[in-house]
Amino acid sequence: xxxxxxxFFLIMFVIGTDTFLISPLIPTLQSLFHIxxxxxxxxxxAYALGYAVFALIAGPLSDGWDRxxxxxxxxxxxxxxxxxxxxxxxFWSMFLFRFLAGVSAAFTAPQVWASIPALFPAPKIAKVxxxxxxxxxxxxxxxxxxxxxxxxxxxSYPFFTIGVCSLLVAIFIFYVLPxxxxxxxxxxxxxxxxxxxxxLTSRIARRSFLAHFLFQCGFFAAFSFIGKWMTDRxxxxxxxxxxxxxxxxxxxxxxxxxxxxxxxxxxRFNTMVVGFLVSIACFIALPHLPxxxxxxxxxxxxxxxxxxxxxxxxxxxNSLNPTIRGTISSLANxxxxxxxxxxxxxxxxxxxxxxxxxxVGIFAAxxxxxxxxxxxxxxxxxxxxxxxxxxxx
Numbered sequence: 001x002x003x004x005x006x007x008f009f010l011i012m013f014v015i016g017t018d019t020f021l022i023s024p025l026i027p028t029l030q031s032l033f034h035i036x037x038x039x040x041x042x043x044x045x046a047y048a049l050g051y052a053v054f055a056l057i058a059g060p061l062s063d064g065w066d067r068x069x070x071x072x073x074x075x076x077x078x079x080x081x082x083x084x085x086x087x088x089x090x091f092w093s094m095f096l097f098r099f100l101a102g103v104s105a106a107f108t109a110p111q112v113w114a115s116i117p118a119l120f121p122a123p124k125i126a127k128v129x130x131x132x133x134x135x136x137x138x139x140x141x142x143x144x145x146x147x148x149x150x151x152x153x154x155x156s157y158p159f160f161t162i163g164v165c166s167l168l169v170a171i172f173i174f175y176v177l178p179x180x181x182x183x184x185x186x187x188x189x190x191x192x193x194x195x196x197x198x199x200l201t202s203r204i205a206r207r208s209f210l211a212h213f214l215f216q217c218g219f220f221a222a223f224s225f226i227g228k229w230m231t232d233r234x235x236x237x238x239x240x241x242x243x244x245x246x247x248x249x250x251x252x253x254x255x256x257x258x259x260x261x262x263x264x265x266x267x268r269f270n271t272m273v274v275g276f277l278v279s280i281a282c283f284i285a286l287p288h289l290p291x292x293x294x295x296x297x298x299x300x301x302x303x304x305x306x307x308x309x310x311x312x313x314x315x316x317x318n319s320l321n322p323t324i325r326g327t328i329s330s331l332a333n334x335x336x337x338x339x340x341x342x343x344x345x346x347x348x349x350x351x352x353x354x355x356x357x358x359x360v361g362i363f364a365a366x367x368x369x370x371x372x373x374x375x376x377x378x379x380x381x382x383x384x385x386x387x388x389x390x391x392x393x
Contacts, residue, residue, distance in 0.1 A: 003176050004119055005128050007169070008112045009135040011075065014166045015105050016139030017147065018082055019047060021158055022098070024148045024227035024241045028155050033091045037228075037352035044224045046095040048340035050102025055334035058107045067111045067118075067180040068173070074108030075170040083163030086156035102337065113329050118180055133311055134256055142249065148242025195327045205320050207378035209335055211371045212313055216336045218367025219306060221343035222283060222360055226299070229357040234292050244296055251300040255307020262308055269381045271312065275305040276372040283365040287358040316380050343367075 022029070022044045030040045081101035088094035112132060120128050147158035199205040230236045230244060263271045282298045289295045317332050350359040375381055 001120065001124070005131055007172055007176050008116065008128070008132045009138075010169050010172065011071075011108065011112055012132055012135030013139045014162055014169055015078070015109055016136040018078075018101060018105070018162050018166075020139070020223070021147050021162065022047070022224075024245060025151055025155060025158070026225070026228050027231045028151065029094070030228075032155065033088075033094065035091050037348055039091070040228075040348055042345060042348070043091070043094055043098060044220075044344040045341040046098035047102040047105075048220075048337040048344070050099040051106045052102075052334045052337035052341060054103045054106040055110065055330050055337065058110060058330065067115055068177045071108055071111040071115075071177065072170060072173045074104050074106075074111070075166055075173060078104035078108060079163050079166035079170060081163075082159050082166060086159035086163070106333070106337075110330055110333060115177075115180060119178070134253065136252075138249070138253065142246065145242035145246035145249070148245060151242075152237070196331065198321055199328065199331065202320070204378050204380055207374050208317060208320065208380045209331065211374035211378065212317065212332060213335050213339045214367045214371035214374065215309070215313065216339035217343040217346075218283075218364040218371065219302075219343075220340040221347040221367070222286075222302075222364040224340075224344040225347050225351055225357065225360055228351070229287075229360075230292070230295070233357070234295075236292070244292065247296050248299055248303045251303030252307040255304040255309075256311065257307075258304075259308040259311055263312060268312060268316070272309060272375060272381060273372065275309055276368050279305045280365045280368050283361045283368065286361045287356065320380075 026040050026043065029035070029043060030037065035043075078101055081097055081104055084097040085094060085101065088097055116128055116132070147162070150157040150161055199209070226245075226248075227241045230241055236244070266274065279302050282302050286295065286298055289298060314329075314332060318328055320328060346363065347360045350363060351357065353359070
């Protein structure tokens with residue numbers, strides 16, 4: 001069991017590191033490939049676009065396949081695509097390889113969450129899920145700073161390193177993960193997109209997923225241009241940006257570890273309201289801070305909130321309908337990466353148009369405000385009986 005837990009942790013760690021790796025490299029790649037600021041966000045968005053498009057079909061499709069084969073194939077393709085990013089010669093080749101890496105991740109990551117209930121006894125599922133979720137937090141705390149330090153030698157080294165590590169993880173999958181062939185029941189014969197009908201017809205579900213989209217759009221719009229803003233405002237080098245990312249990643253880990261305690265003390269409703277209001281104030285204040293240390297302190301609070309809110313949101317969404325949790329997870333992941341694509345693109349446009357991070361911070365604050373209101377008016381924070389009754393009907 002420990003080997004499986006370690007395996008799932010490593011899968012989420014390498015995928016999480018690759019997801020955010022471009023952010024501190026944007027100034028370097030923008031100069032190298034002669035890319036304007038308004039288009040540079042697509043180097044982040046390409047990966048997210050590939051994930052968002054294919055996650056919608058990857059999750060339901062994989063329910064009818066051997067999850068081990070899907071996970072192994074996805075990780076090998078992820079490794080190759082990431083290595084190819086290191087050989088990119090311009091914007092479009094980087095866009096293509098990042099897109100392919102996102103597609104590969106869309107087939108790999110959902111298998112982790114779908115495999116945990118199948119491989120672990122019920123009393124251990126929550127604990128294992130928490131450890132695996134920490135893999136994403138650890139990727140921000142350690143993976144991105146390490147990648148930034150490697151990039152000081154050459155910008156391609158982080159891609160080569162993550163690609164090789166992913167290949168080693170694929171070998172780990174081959175030897176450790178057991179076969180998980182699907183059960184031949186009637187449920188597997190349901191058409192792919194018909195499985196989304198209970199969610200699309202539910203008012204509570206629609207508003208909740210809209211809130212999830214706005215939350216992710218605002219966060220990743222700001223996150224995608226942290227590296228560029230710190231370079232422009234404080235004239236930091238890539239390795240210095242990496243150190244800042246390490247500190248911010250620690251904030252995410254603090255939030256992930258303390259989230260259950262905070263929610264127990266404050267309740268889900270109060271936790272989300274307080275966390276979102278604090279983040280909104282932080283986004284507005286960020287562009288006007290006088291020093292790097294002040295920036296780190298304020299953004300640390302945002303990352304703590306991210307670490308608390310993200311698992312809370314996923315738990316709320318999965319509570320919508322326990323019979324289609326795999327489909328819900330696929331839709332939640334697809335929405336997250338669609339929001340990343342849109343958010344990074346909008347951030348690039350307004351950063352270039354308004355010549356700085358102030359407009360990006362305001363945009364993120366508006367998204368968080370809209371997300372909070374949508375969660376409140378959906379009713380998902382206050383009752384579950386209403387959800388069950390609506391979805392059952």
